[in-house]
Amino acid sequence: xxxxxxxxxxxxxxxxxxxxxxxxxxxxxxxxxxxxxxxxxxxxxxxxxxxxxxxxxxxxxxxxxxxxxxxxxxxxxxxxxxxxxxxxxxxxxxxxxxxxxxxxxxxxxxxxxxxxxxxxxxxxxxxxxxxxxxxxxxxxxxxxxxxxxxxxxxxxxxxxxxxxxxxxxxxxxxxxxxxxxxxxxxxxxxxxxxxxxxxxxxxxxxxxxxxxxxxxxxxxxxxxxxxxxxxxxxxxxxxxxxxxxxxxxxxxxxxxxxxxxxxxx
Amino acid sequence: xxxxxxxxxxxxxxxxxxxxxxxxxxxxxxxxxxxxxxxxxxxxxxxxxxxxxxxxxxxxxxxxxxxxxxxxxxxxxxxxxxxxxxxxxxxxxxxxxxxxxxxxxxxxxxxxxxxxxxxxxxxxxxxxxxxxxxxxxxxxxxxxxxxxxxxxxxxxxxxxxxxxxxxxxxxxxxxxxxxxxxxxxxxxxxxxxxxxxxxxxxxxxxxxxxxxxxxxxxxxxxxxxxxxxxxxxxxxxxxxxxxxxxxxxxxxxxxxxxxxxxxxxxxxxxxxxxxxxxxxxxxxxxxxxxxxxxxxxxxxxxxxxxxxxxxxxxxxxxxxxxxxxxxxxxxxxxxxxxxxxxxxxxxxxxxxxxxxxxxxxxxxxxxxxxxxxxxxxxxxxxxxxxxxxxxxxxxxxxxxxxxxxxxxxxxxxxxxxxxxxxxxxxxxxxxxxxxxxxxxxxxxxxxxxxxxxxxxxxxxxxxxxxxxxxxxxxxxxxxxxxxxxxxxxxxxxxxxxxxxxxxxxxxxxxxxxxxxxxxxxx
Numbered sequence: 127x128x129x130x131x132x133x134x135x136x137x138x139x140x141x142x143x144x145x146x147x148x149x150x151x152x153x154x155x156x157x158x159x160x161x162x163x164x165x166x167x168x169x170x171x172x173x174x175x176x177x178x179x180x181x182x183x184x185x186x187x188x189x190x191x192x193x194x195x196x197x198x199x200x201x202x203x204x205x206x207x208x209x210x211x212x213x214x215x216x217x218x219x220x221x222x223x224x225x226x227x228x229x230x231x232x233x234x235x236x237x238x239x240x241x242x243x244x245x246x247x248x249x250x251x252x253x254x255x256x257x258x259x260x261x262x263x264x265x266x267x268x269x270x271x272x273x274x275x276x277x278x279x280x281x282x283x284x285x286x287x288x289x290x291x292x293x294x295x296x297x298x299x300x301x302x303x304x305x306x307x308x309x310x311x312x313x314x315x316x317x318x319x320x321x322x323x324x325x326x327x328x329x330x331x332x333x334x335x336x337x338x339x340x341x342x343x344x345x346x347x348x349x350x351x352x353x354x355x356x357x358x359x360x361x362x363x364x365x366x367x368x369x370x371x372x373x374x375x376x377x378x379x380x381x382x383x384x385x386x387x388x389x390x391x
Numbered sequence: 392x393x394x395x396x397x398x399x400x401x402x403x404x405x406x407x408x409x410x411x412x413x414x415x416x417x418x419x420x421x422x423x424x425x426x427x428x429x430x431x432x433x434x435x436x437x438x439x440x441x442x443x444x445x446x447x448x449x450x451x452x453x454x455x456x457x458x459x460x461x462x463x464x465x466x467x468x469x470x471x472x473x474x475x476x477x478x479x480x481x482x483x484x485x486x487x488x489x490x491x492x493x494x495x496x497x498x499x500x501x502x503x504x505x506x507x508x509x510x511x512x513x514x515x516x517x518x519x520x521x522x523x524x525x526x527x528x529x530x531x532x533x534x535x536x537x538x539x540x541x542x543x544x545x546x547x548x549x550x551x552x553x554x555x556x557x558x559x560x561x562x563x564x565x566x567x568x569x570x571x572x573x574x575x576x577x578x579x580x581x582x583x584x585x586x587x588x589x590x591x592x593x594x595x596x597x598x599x600x601x602x603x604x605x606x607x608x609x610x611x612x613x614x615x616x617x618x619x620x621x622x623x624x625x626x627x628x629x630x631x632x633x634x635x636x637x638x639x640x641x642x643x644x645x646x647x648x649x650x651x652x653x654x655x656x657x658x659x660x661x662x663x664x665x666x667x668x669x670x671x672x673x674x675x676x677x678x679x680x681x682x683x684x685x686x687x688x689x690x691x692x693x694x695x696x697x698x699x700x701x702x703x704x705x706x707x708x709x710x711x712x713x714x715x716x717x718x719x720x721x722x723x724x725x726x727x728x729x730x731x732x733x734x735x736x737x738x739x740x741x742x743x744x745x746x747x748x749x750x751x752x753x754x755x756x757x758x759x760x761x762x763x764x765x766x767x768x769x770x771x772x773x774x775x776x777x778x779x780x781x782x783x784x785x786x787x788x789x790x791x792x793x794x795x796x797x798x799x800x801x802x803x804x805x806x807x808x809x810x811x812x813x814x815x816x817x818x819x820x821x822x823x824x825x826x827x828x829x830x831x832x833x834x835x836x837x838x839x840x841x842x843x844x845x846x847x848x849x850x851x852x853x854x855x856x857x858x859x860x861x862x863x864x865x866x867x868x869x870x871x872x873x874x875x876x877x878x879x880x881x882x883x884x885x886x887x888x889x890x891x892x893x894x895x896x897x898x899x900x901x902x903x904x905x906x907x908x909x910x911x912x913x
Contacts, residue, residue, distance in 0.1 A: 286749075287746040287747070288746060288747055288748060288749040288750075289749075291740050291742075291746070291747035292747075292749070293732075293735075294706055294735060294738065294740065295735055295736060295738050295739060295740060295761070295814070296731075296732040296733060296734070296735030296736035296737075296738070296764075296765065297732075297736075297760065297761070297764050298732055298764055301760065301763070301764045305749060305751070305752065309749075309751035309752065310751070
């Protein structure tokens, strides 16, 4: 987290602006791309960046600019799905669970705490193995959910004096939960969602890079980086531009979350 | 220190912030050993004056005017002051002046060492001697703890000891004893007066309350909206021969009435029945009493006397070791949580710390919540009830979307009353309702609460250390001392003929004798 609130606000605003630009780019990817996904151009294999191909071409002669745009589009879409799962099953459930009867709430906190301690990538690979590659975004979202649960759970101040007074005047627990969801979760929803987006993007891309996630002919940035491994030392652009797109997506999400990804409450 | 001129001379001091004038053409001359009390409501400019004199102005403060110390050369007040005299700052212990995670003793020793330019060992010894003079109970060993473990009165004595150990030429007291309870305020003012007499320091006491001028006497400067309304001797200003604003301010000072009043007959069914309720550490700390509908009872005692322990047991915040509490003919302790919640909706709280308000909620949400939680009303009806309640307390013109955290203490207190009004409670628990308010705020809130009681007729359970508050809001009282109830009965009777020393001390703490001109009462 930044030292000064002003700098923190500026960085968060920059992060959201970056995510907005990425969203516009992704939604216009079919128009911005010079060629449809997977289309090859004979005679131009591993061509260095030039006017005709600003990002160069890959081993199969595909335009890397078009491929990177298509890859960014698919990766961002899957990451968004996974982040939604993480926010709903993690953040929202954590905020609700904190208000459950204390023994139940603490048991849930303990269980989710154990899952949060396991690397999310391993959980994702395990979940994909138990289901199918198609469910990779769901698996990544569920794997990122425990950490979001723990964060949201610990953020709820159930022992606050105003809550004690409210209970003493007969205000039901449901109303107190509504207070938390209205004033706390709504306030932190942006950072929870952005943090989940960054986490799920890393998990999905890494899983694809390792061969556990998306498989050809799907376009995925992790998969594209993996495909560029063979030619990277001689044709750096085959892996560098997909990696750059991935870095931009993750950096913007982390900036939007306030740069506190990885911090435990 | 030079002997040739006044200790402090402020000339034409102006302080403004973002175009708003906080202090206008303020001048003051204070001789060595003299005291002056700066009196006014919140925002009258006294805070700005302290910021300038204390050397901690806001970065947005625009300051003009000059200040001279000890007859020296006048310097611009906008520049950093380098006074040739020793100035000590005496804050209010409730303003959390200590760092929370360090020993109070260590923090005070460092302050004394810096003020005296002495080694830490020497400063520690000076502080020990000052503590010995001030109180037998407050020792260096006791102060070797984090501030959260020490009560405010202990902290106040420690702060005064640090001031005294620094042998200052001038002391700036910043609402130093506000909200400590009348008994503690009286004791602290006596200690301050004794130390001033011994060390001969000048005193600039900034306050919004009326106890310091009434007890310390001497020169009083009345400020309003940044301007000096009047300056004169405390005795004259309190006598009524004063500016209309000053007279109004002093009339806000609550006075005990010792006249025999006809007691209101107990009427209605019993609302709160307490049978042998255990509330203290000892087995004999049990209580039996009855509060009828529309009646009122004050639990009077100094902080730490056991009132809140009883209150928490009464309202089942904490499980009482023995006894029964019957509210509206139902035993609270045998009900399920859901059933108890239904009954509890007829209880409202108004606290002096505003801790029963959720700071995140908006003004409107705070008032509407009890209606939405308990009654199935249309939005139109809810808005109607909300507006009526807000009008009753004078908050109807405020922006309804403002978060509670941004409201002033006075507005928060009125908001609590509005929330209580919409709930149509049978019992209102009022805990030190005037704490943290200036004289006018106290008067208005007292009137709002009295009006609430007359129009809605709830029973009042008042927790306070101030008999004037108890008398204005209740008819009967139980006096607490060291964890036990020492006296109970009609307040009028207790005031006329107190039987116990604790009751007498509490009454004496709020009885303000007439001041002879130019003389202190302590």
